[in-house]
Amino acid sequence: MIKAILSGCNGKMGRVITEICASDPEIEIAAGIDIYDGIPNTYPVFSNISICDVKADVIIDFSNAKAVDDLLVYSVEKQTPIVLCTTGLTDRQTDKVKDAARETAVLKSANMSLGINLMMELLKQAAVTLAPAGFDMEIVEKHHNQKLDAPSGTALALADSMNTALSNAYAYTYDRSNERKKRDRHEIGISAVRGGNIVGQHEVIFAGMDEVITFEHTAYSRNVFAKGAVEAAKFLADKPAGFYEMSDVIKETIA
Numbered sequence: 001m002i003k004a005i006l007s008g009c010n011g012k013m014g015r016v017i018t019e020i021c022a023s024d025p026e027i028e029i030a031a032g033i034d035i036y037d038g039i040p041n042t043y044p045v046f047s048n049i050s051i052c053d054v055k056a057d058v059i060i061d062f063s064n065a066k067a068v069d070d071l072l073v074y075s076v077e078k079q080t081p082i083v084l085c086t087t088g089l090t091d092r093q094t095d096k097v098k099d100a101a102r103e104t105a106v107l108k109s110a111n112m113s114l115g116i117n118l119m120m121e122l123l124k125q126a127a128v129t130l131a132p133a134g135f136d137m138e139i140v141e142k143h144h145n146q147k148l149d150a151p152s153g154t155a156l157a158l159a160d161s162m163n164t165a166l167s168n169a170y171a172y173t174y175d176r177s178n179e180r181k182k183r184d185r186h187e188i189g190i191s192a193v194r195g196g197n198i199v200g201q202h203e204v205i206f207a208g209m210d211e212v213i214t215f216e217h218t219a220y221s222r223n224v225f226a227k228g229a230v231e232a233a234k235f236l237a238d239k240p241a242g243f244y245e246m247s248d249v250i251k252e253t254i255a
Helices: 013-023 066-077 089-098 114-133 153-165 223-236 246-254
Strands: 002-007 027-033 058-061 082-083 105-108 134-142 171-173 185-196 200-207 212-219 242-244
Touching: 013 027, 013 171, 013 242, 027 171, 027 223, 058 134, 066 082, 066 089, 066 153, 082 200, 082 223, 089 212, 105 223, 105 246, 114 134, 114 153, 114 223, 114 246, 134 153, 153 185, 153 200, 185 212, 223 246
Parallel strands: 002 027, 002 058, 058 082, 082 105, 105 242, 134 185, 171 185
Antiparallel strands: 134 200, 200 212
């Protein structure tokens, strides 16, 4: 049984992860970290990772950027692998993540969904086959009307997966309204839609002459990200020091 420390245990995603682990025979939450203690838990909860005295095999972080520094220090000191799901890290924090990965196992990904990460692997294969054959590549992402950033980090990650497979030969186009010209062959178009309570939908279009191939992923709830985080924790628990991504989880799953 893998024992995990859950940072942000009383937040929305923390509650979902707690429920998932409660029904998973391979992993359990041994302790939680959260400044809010108004929710009853079956495990002890500490206000800061530095005062946690519960030993664990892995840390799952779904808190906020302010907590990441202390989590990385603890992870290195205790040699406890860590799954970082928190977004919005500063450049300095990103450097600290890379430093920590030299001492212990660290997994970080732009999107924790298993489906999205499998889609990225498939897109790499599609891009190297279809782009040279003249197919245009476009991404349309849709999210709820409260989302602040556009395009989404996931849309950019999807574009990056294709562009990396194509030796980064393609530029990204976000808005065609200011220029009147034909589409450049070496571009990936990215469009954002905001409305209602759409959790997340990403469509990647390969448009060729007389045929169109479409890859699409729809998240109906945020549970998909929690499930991915749990699977990542089970993957990372026994791994040596290094930087890992969800693509590594996918590769081990399909190997």
